[in-house]
Amino acid sequence: DTEVTQTPKHLVMGMTNKKSLKCEQHMGHRAMYWYKQKAKKPPELMFVYSYEKLSINESVPSRFSPECPNSSLLNLHLHALQPEDSALYLCATSRDSGMPLHFGNGTRLTVT
Amino acid sequence: GQNIDQPTEMTATEGAIVQINCTYQTSGFNGLFWYQQHAGEAPTFLSYNVLDGLEEKGRFSSFLSRSKGYSYLLLKELQMKDSASYLCAVPIGLTGGGNKLTFGTGTQLKVEL
Numbered sequence: 001d002t003e004v005t006q007t008p009k010h011l012v013m014g015m016t017n018k019k020s021l022k023c024e025q026h027m028g029h030r031a032m033y034w035y036k037q038k039a040k041k042p043p044e045l046m047f048v049y050s051y052e053k054l055s056i057n058e059s060v061p062s063r064f065s066p067e068c069p070n071s072s073l074l075n076l077h078l079h080a081l082q083p084e085d086s087a088l089y090l091c092a093t094s095r096d097s098g099m100p101l102h103f104g105n106g107t108r109l110t111v112t
Numbered sequence: 113g114q115n116i117d118q119p120t121e122m123t124a125t126e127g128a129i130v131q132i133n134c135t136y137q138t139s140g141f142n143g144l145f146w147y148q149q150h151a152g153e154a155p156t157f158l159s160y161n162v163l164d165g166l167e168e169k170g171r172f173s174s175f176l177s178r179s180k181g182y183s184y185l186l187l188k189e190l191q192m193k194d195s196a197s198y199l200c201a202v203p204i205g206l207t208g209g210g211n212k213l214t215f216g217t218g219t220q221l222k223v224e225l
Contacts, residue, residue: 031206031211033213040220041217041218042199042215042216042217042218043155043199043215045212045213045214048206048212050206055206055207056206056212088152090154090155094211099211100145100157100160101145101155101157101211101213102157103154103155103156104154105153105154106153106154108152
C-alpha cells in the first residue's frame with residue numbers, strides 16, 4: 001500500500017473542462033511535488049511545495065494551478081488543457097532536502 | 113546545470129547478473145538515487161548513495177564514484193519481475209527544504225527466460 005494517495009486514478013476531460021487532481025499524505029513530510037510523465041520518458045518536475053509554500057515552478061503553463069491547503073494535501077487544478085497534456089501525473093513527498101521521494105500511484109490523465 | 117546519462121535498453125537472462133550504469137554531471141552534489149518503475153506504475157525508491165563505494169541491499173547493490181561522476185546499479189539473481197525501467201536521479205537541495213530531483217532517461221531492463 002502506498003503512503004501517498006492520489007485521486008482519481010484515471011481522468012478523461014475535454015479541453016474546456018475544469019478538473020482537479022488530489023494528493024494526500026500522512027507521513028509528516030514537509031515537501032510535496034507534482035511530476036508529469038509521458039510514455040517511455042522519465043518524470044519531469046512541475047512544482048515543489050516546501051512547508052506549504054510554493055518554492056519551485058518549472059515554467060509550467062498557467063492552465064496548471066497547484067494548491068497546498070495544508071501539510072497533508074496537495075491539489076493540481078486543471079483548466080483549458082490541451083491533448084498534449086495527456087500524461088501520468090505523479091505526486092511525491094519527501095521528509096526534507098536530500099531525502100528519498102515517495103511517489104503516489106499517479107493519475108492517468110487523458111485530454112480529448 | 114545537470115546532465116544524466118543511462119543506456120536506453122538492456123536485456124538479461126533470468127538468474128543472471130546485470131549492471132546498469134549512470135554517468136552524471138552536476139553543479140553541486142547531494143547524492144544519487146536509483147528508482148525502479150514498472151510500466152504504468154509509480155517509481156519506487158531502491159537506493160541512495162552519497163559517499164563513494166558500494167551499498168548492498170539484498171539482490172540489489174548500488175555503487176558511487178563521485179570523482180568520476182559515475183554510479184551503477186547491480187541486480188543479482190535476476191527474476192522476471194525485475195523487468196522494469198531503472199531511473200538514476202540526482203537531487204539538488206532547496207533552501208526551504210525538499211529537493212529538486214532530476215531523472216536520467218531511464219534504462220528499460222527486459223529479463224528473459
